[in-house]
Amino acid sequence: xxxxxxxxxxxxxxxxxxxxxxxxxxxxxxxxxxxxxxxxxxxxxxxxxxxxxxxxxxxxxxxxxxxxxxxxxxxxxxxxxxxxxxxxxxxxxxxxxxxxxxxxxxxxxxxxxxxxxxxxxxxxxxxxxxxxxxxxxxxxxxxxxxxxxxxxxxxxxxxxxxxxxxxxxxxxxxxxxxxxxxxxxxxxxxxxxxxxxxxxxxxxxxxxxxxxxxxxxxxxxxxxxxxxxxxxxxxxxxxxxxxxxxxxxxxxxxxxxxxxxxxxxxxxxxxxxxxxxxxxxxxxxxxxxxxxxxxxxxxxxxxxxxxxxxxxxxxxxxxxxxxxxxxxxxxxxxxxxxxxxxxxxxxxxxxxxxxxxxxxxxxxxxxxxxxxxxxxxxxxxxxxxxxxxxxxxxxxxxxxxxxxxxxxxxxxxxxxxxxxxxx
Amino acid sequence: xxxxxxxxxxxxxxxxxxxxxxxxxxxxxxxxxxxxxxxxxxxxxxxxxxxxxxxxxxxxxxxxxxxxxxxxxxxxxxxxxxxxxxxxxxxxxxxxxxxxxxxxxxxxxxxxxxxxxxxxxxxxxxxxxxxxxxxxxxxxxxxxxxxxxxxxxxxxxxxxxxxxxxxxxxxxxxxxxxxxxxxxxxxxxxxxxxxxxxxxxxxxxxxxxxxxxxxxxxxxxxxxxxxxxxxxxxxxxxxxxxxxxxxxxxx
Numbered sequence: 001x002x003x004x005x006x007x008x009x010x011x012x013x014x015x016x017x018x019x020x021x022x023x024x025x026x027x028x029x030x031x032x033x034x035x036x037x038x039x040x041x042x043x044x045x046x047x048x049x050x051x052x053x054x055x056x057x058x059x060x061x062x063x064x065x066x067x068x069x070x071x072x073x074x075x076x077x078x079x080x081x082x083x084x085x086x087x088x089x090x091x092x093x094x095x096x097x098x099x100x101x102x103x104x105x106x107x108x109x110x111x112x113x114x115x116x117x118x119x120x121x122x123x124x125x126x127x128x129x130x131x132x133x134x135x136x137x138x139x140x141x142x143x144x145x146x147x148x149x150x151x152x153x154x155x156x157x158x159x160x161x162x163x164x165x166x167x168x169x170x171x172x173x174x175x176x177x178x179x180x181x182x183x184x185x186x187x188x189x190x191x192x193x194x195x196x197x198x199x200x201x202x203x204x205x206x207x208x209x210x211x212x213x214x215x216x217x218x219x220x221x222x223x224x225x226x227x228x229x230x231x232x233x234x235x236x237x238x239x240x241x242x243x244x245x246x247x248x249x250x251x252x253x254x255x256x257x258x259x260x261x262x263x264x265x266x267x268x269x270x271x272x273x274x275x276x277x278x279x280x281x282x283x284x285x286x287x288x289x290x291x292x293x294x295x296x297x298x299x300x301x302x303x304x305x306x307x308x309x310x311x312x313x314x315x316x317x318x319x320x321x322x323x324x325x326x327x328x329x330x331x332x333x334x335x336x337x338x339x340x341x342x343x344x345x346x347x348x349x350x351x352x353x354x355x356x357x358x359x360x361x362x363x364x365x366x367x368x369x370x371x372x373x374x375x376x377x378x379x380x381x382x383x384x385x386x387x388x389x390x391x392x393x394x395x396x397x398x399x400x401x402x403x404x405x406x407x408x409x410x411x412x413x414x415x416x417x418x419x420x421x422x423x
Numbered sequence: 424x425x426x427x428x429x430x431x432x433x434x435x436x437x438x439x440x441x442x443x444x445x446x447x448x449x450x451x452x453x454x455x456x457x458x459x460x461x462x463x464x465x466x467x468x469x470x471x472x473x474x475x476x477x478x479x480x481x482x483x484x485x486x487x488x489x490x491x492x493x494x495x496x497x498x499x500x501x502x503x504x505x506x507x508x509x510x511x512x513x514x515x516x517x518x519x520x521x522x523x524x525x526x527x528x529x530x531x532x533x534x535x536x537x538x539x540x541x542x543x544x545x546x547x548x549x550x551x552x553x554x555x556x557x558x559x560x561x562x563x564x565x566x567x568x569x570x571x572x573x574x575x576x577x578x579x580x581x582x583x584x585x586x587x588x589x590x591x592x593x594x595x596x597x598x599x600x601x602x603x604x605x606x607x608x609x610x611x612x613x614x615x616x617x618x619x620x621x622x623x624x625x626x627x628x629x630x631x632x633x634x635x636x637x638x639x640x641x642x643x644x645x646x647x648x649x650x651x652x653x654x655x656x657x658x659x660x661x662x663x664x665x666x667x668x669x670x671x672x673x674x
Contacts, residue, residue, distance in 0.1 A: 282536065289535040290525045293514070297522040300511035307471060307505075308523045308589060309497040414515050416567050422555035 009059035013052045020048045069404065086416040104273055108266045116262075116269050118381055120337055123272035124330045126373040127279045129357040130366065131326030134283060136355065137363035137412070138292065139319035140299025142199040144351055145186075145206025149179040149324035151346035153331020155213060158226040158341050168232035172332045179328025180321045182209075187320035191313055194302075206351055214343040225342025229335050231264055232271055239264035272333050279326050280366060286322065287366075288415065295319050296364075360401055362408025371409050424449050424484055424625060425470075425501070425593055431478035432465050439465045441649040442479070447593065452619055452626040454636045456660075457646035458670050463629045464506060466646070467597055470627075471503045472496040483593070500592035504599060506629075508578045512571030516562055516581060519570050520553035523585045549588075556584040560614065576607040583614065593625045594618065600632045608635055615639055633671070637661065645670060 025040035025048065040048075058065065108116045128150060135143045156175035160166035166174075190201050213220050220226065231239055237251040238244060241259050251267075252259040286292045294315045297305040306312055335341050353376060361372030379397075380390050401408075425447040432440040440462040447453045455463045469476040472493035481489040488496050497503075511519050534542040557563040560580040565573065570581060579599060586594055596615070600608045616639050618624045630636050636643065637657045645652040645660060647669045653660060660666055 285536055286532075289532075290521070291532065291535070293518055293522045294525055296514055296518075297511045300513055301509045303473070304505070304509035304511065305522070306493045307473075307497055307503055307509075308525075308585065309494050309502075310522070310525060311492075311494045414518070414567070414569065417515070417517050417550070419517060419550065419554035419557065419563065419566050421558055421563060422551055 005060055005062070009056045009062075012059045013056035016052045016055045017048065020051055021045075024048060066403075101273075101277060105270070108269050113262055113265055116265050117337075118378065120265070120269045120272045120333075122374055122377045123269070123276045124334050124337070125354065125357065125377050126276045126370050127272075127326055127330035127333070128354045129361070129369045129373045130276075130279050130283055131323045131330070132354050133358050133361075133364065133366065133369050134286070134295070134326075135319050135323035136358050137365070137369070138287065138299065139295040139316065141190075141316065141319060142195060143202045143320075143323070144199045144348070144355065145202035145204070145209075146323070146327060146354055147346045147348070147351040148186075148206040148209035149182055149327035150331040150334070150350065151209055151213060151343075152179040152182050152324075153328030154335040154341050154345070155220065155226075155331075156328070157332045157335045158229050159220070161230055162226055162228070168230065168332070168336050172329070175332040176325050176328035179331065180325035183320040183322075183324025183327075184317055186324075187317040191316055203348070203351075206346075206348060210343050210346050213346070221342075223342060223344070225340055225344075227340040229339050229341070231339070232268065232336055234267060239267055268333070268337050272337075275329055275333060279329065280370070283322075283326070284366060291315075291318055356398060360398070360408060362411040364412035365408065365410050368408050368410030368412070425627070426482040427466070427470065427479070428482070429479040430466060430469055430476050430481065430489075432462075432469055432474055433477045439649050440469065440476075440646075443644075443646060443649070443651050444479075445644045445651075445654065447625050447627055449625055450619060450623060451641045452615065452628060452639050454628045454630060454640040454643045455646060456630065456633075456636055456643060456670065457652070460648075461646045462649040463646055464597060465649075467503060467595055467627075467629060470496075471501065471595060497589070497591075500590075501595065502586040502589050502591040502593075503595035504582045504586060504597055506597045506601065508575075508582055510570040510573075510578055510581060510585075513569060515567050516570050516573070517550075517553050517557065517566040519581060519585050520556060520588050521549055523588050524549040524552065552588050556588050559587075560584045576603050579603060579607075579611070580614070583618075587618070587622070587624075591624060593627065595627045597629045598631065599628070600630055600635050608632060611635070612639055 021040070024044055027038045027040075029036050029038050108119065128146070131149075132143065132146050135141050135146070153175040156178050157166075157168065157171035160171050160174065161168075186202070186205050190198055193201060214222055216222070230244070233239070233248060234251060236248050237254055238248050239251050241250075243250045250259075251263055294305070294310050295318075297308075297310060298312065298315050298319075302312065305315070334345070338345070357372045357376050358369055360376065361368035361370070376394075380387075380394065383390060383393060386393065427443065427445045430440055430443045431438065443462070443466055445453065445455070445466075455466060457463055465474065468474045469489065470481055472488070472491055472495070475490045479489070480487055483496070483499055483501055486499075488499065488501075511522060514522070554563060554566070557566055560583065562573075562577060562581060562584070565577065570578065573581060579602075583594075583596070583599065599615070600611055603611060612635055615626060615628070619626060628636065628640065640657055642654065643657055643660045644654040645663075645666050652669060653663045653666050655663070661671070
């Protein structure tokens with residue numbers, strides 16, 4: 001083993017000690033009005049030392065371990081098979097997708113309320129991630145403030161319903177369009193920016209929106225948020241036990257079935273499902289259209305794209321606007337699902353998670369992004385017992401993914417176009 | 424069709440291009456040659472709108488275009504290639520050609536989302552044009568490869584094809600033969616002449632390969648240290664003493 005590795009490993013082990021000991025080793029204990037600093041228990045000290053040893057050994061033999069990891073994909077028996085013919089693959093894919101969607105339609109009637117609720121959240125994240133995929137994955141514009149558009153959608157519905165009694169179905173297009181307008185407005189100042197600079201400006205924009213919502217107390221209720229956001233109705237039928245709005249009827253009475261609070265949850269899930277499918281289909285279509293190709297061309301080489309007559313302004317703005325539109329969609333559904341929103345739901349972490357979904361799934365790949373959205377939303381719920389270590393596990397999973405499959409779960413596949421020879 | 428009058432470009436204290444004039448008639452191949460750093464590419468960048476020239480005029484078909492944004496100039500029919508190939512590497516070869524035609528396409532979102540007959544017709548036409556040009560430059564079999572995976576010579580040809588699908592009137596080629604082997608250079612030679620003869624495109628060419636330049640140029644402009652040194656037919660340039668001293672070298 002090279003001396004270089006030994007030195008590096010020692011360094012890493014010491015860093016581990018320096019970081020881990022103060023964080024895990026010292027406890028602040030309140031005694032009366034004072035706070036006392038307590039030293040670590042022997043057990044903690046031992047585990048910290050053990051961790052340092054593990055880090056040391058890992059770094060020492062890193063090359064070997066990484067080589068082993070590199071071999072792991074070779075164990076996958078499917079890795080080397082021939083790719084399927086495009087026409088057959090498309091047929092297979094559409095069959096499977098149809099089956100999945102039918103399954104998703106029936107599934108909520110047989111499972112618990114909690115699962116359906118979680119699934120609705122997953123669908124909201126799918127909408128968000130598909131929208132961000134347009135901005136980051138296709139157009140290559142790193143947007144760290146995406147949650148702002150989500151907030152715009154949610155608050156549009158909340159405010160409209162609070163002040164004007166607007167229903168979900170009216171608020172849905174308004175919220176999405178307003179979010180799109182915000183996307184357009186943000187697009188203008190950042191037209192000339194790329195990469196890091198763009199990331200910083202969008203990050204700032206996301207914070208501005210959140211802080212505005214937090215401080216415009218008279219309008220938004222500030223940190224107290226807005227409650228009492230109505231549930232969606234089905235052709236004027238409400239899902240509550242009693243009808244809240246005049247002129248509406250209630251769902252269970254109309255159909256003569258017993259009232260169940262589950263109806264509402266399932267209905268919301270179905271709305272989210274339909275909207276997520278619409279989002280996926282629309283974006284899929286856009287990707288195959290001139291505008292989609294223009295996004296990718298801009299990502300690949302802006303100068304070449306401009307030299308061919310593509311206007312940077314319209315291509316970038318369309319990406320921002322369309323991405324924001326679907327975030328507004330997701331925001332409206334979110335507001336309706338929660339019934340209560342506050343600026344706390346729209347912190348930077350949300351942007352980061354949606355971005356993580358896009359990167360994990362594979363930039364530009366819709367199926368990958370959908371899978372990643374499911375994984376990233378459900379895994380933390382499954383790992384509830386370790387809730388304290390959730391972010392730790394999340395971070396570790398990200399690092400492993402980037403080492404193993406930097407291209408994402410399912411990297412984008414290019415469409416095969418059949419050409420006929422022209423005379 | 425193109426007239427450049429007293430073009431100047433200053434970067435701070437450096438006068439990169441100083442009073443350069445040149446003109447291109449229809450159906451003509453005009454070359455710009457000169458030592459490295461003479462300002463040839465800067466002239467190109469001014470003409471294609473990447474730089475805003477600090478002095479002088481550029482007239483394309485009688486209209487002043489200096490200082491216009493690059494994408495507008497290219498929509499007028501002046502399209503360029505780059506010294507270092509600039510393809511959309513992670514897109515397929517045919518997609519590269521489709522992107523180039525988007526100014527011809529009605530990019531209306533609704534008609535595309537609904538796949539209206541008019542939209543399909545336009546898509547089909549641009550596919551036909553793409554496959555015609557791929558065939559023309561011998562890349563039809565590679566249509567669905569990623570552009571970044573092509574061999575260098577193929578990338579050069581794809582870049583030219585990508586310009587041609589935009590149906591330009593004036594093609595500006597910046598060192599198209601750089602990095603090509605002699606056989607590929609010969610093919611390129613034939614291709615450029617055919618663009619002029621068969622597709623009625625005028626060509627402005629920056630090139631160091633003298634055999635190519637002397638072979639196909641109708642006229643040649645020589646630039647040295649940002650200043651025009653000489654202009655004339657290949658024969659006149661070959662025997663011009665100043666040019667020999669500054670660039671061609673004594674034989």
